[in-house]
Amino acid sequence: MPGTPKDKAAQKADPAEGAPPSPRRRQARGERRISQLLAAAAGVFCRTGYAAASTNAIAREAGVSPGTLYQFFPNKEAIAVELGGQLLQRAHEMHGQAFLPENLHRPLPELLDAVLDPVIAFNCENPAFWALMHGSGVPGITQEHEELHSSLLTRVEGVLRGFAPEATPAELTHTSNMILGIFKASLDLILAHEGAERAAYTAELKTVLLRYLEPMATTAPPR
Incomplete structure (x- = not known):
């Protein structure tokens, strides 16, 4: 018995197995692959530094072939620029949260906590940011970091x-x-340690800045 129009519509909505994926599915799959490659690059850059990293090492870290990597990025620099751009955007957003107007009117010790804690947390959670901003020498990243x-x-x-x-x-x-x-000098020590040692260096940084800024804060007229 011939299929009804409803049956034919259902067949079109449910393509046969083996049909090519839709553009939306291909795009989503490509975005997942790019995220996978950037995460792998972040790990390689942190362990070896940008200069010693290679596309082969990044592909191996991501569990894909070098050919698959080259479908998305032509070279190591392109990977670094994409990863660095994403991290720089997050850094700008984090600085906006750290320097909220309400934070700036707190007593100096609380102000240091409010500003330093999110900045330190961001760098600890994204060690590739430090590796790229201070060791890559990639022109695009260098300029954006200066900004x-x-x-x-x-x-x-x-x-x-x-x-x-x-x-x-x-x-x-x-x-x-x-x-x-x-x-920046203190952040090198903070990133090089974990747990209680990291917390101790963070506390020392706040103490140094507090002692440095206290004379300025105590001699200034009330705000």
Whole structure:
């Protein structure tokens, strides 16, 4: 008996096994593969550094063939640019959360907690960020990292201006650069340790910055 129009519609909606996947399914599968390759690259970059990493090592880490990797990325630099771009976007979002206006009016010890804790947590959860920003030398990443640094410097200067409204722009810049220098040097130690040791170095960083900034905070007029 011939099929009804409803039966024919059902057959079209349920294609025979072996039919090519829809564009949407192919796109979703491609996005999963890209995420898999970027996660693998993050692990390789952290262990070996960017310079020593290779596309073969990244493919091996992802459990795919080099040919599969080249379907999505032409070379190691393209992988680094994509991964670095995603991490930089997350870093910008994290800085926005750390420097919320309500955080900036807290007492200095609480302010340090509010700003430093999410920044440190982000770097600990994304060690590839540190490896790429400070060791890759990829032009695109380097430029974007410089822009991130400039943005962070401006945020820190804004916080200091609240503590020391009488400070000159040069003084604010010098102090902000010193704060970022102390933070970066300390972050090397923090990332190199785990557990109680990591917590101890984090506490030491906060103590150093507190002692450095306390004179400025106590001599500034009330906000």
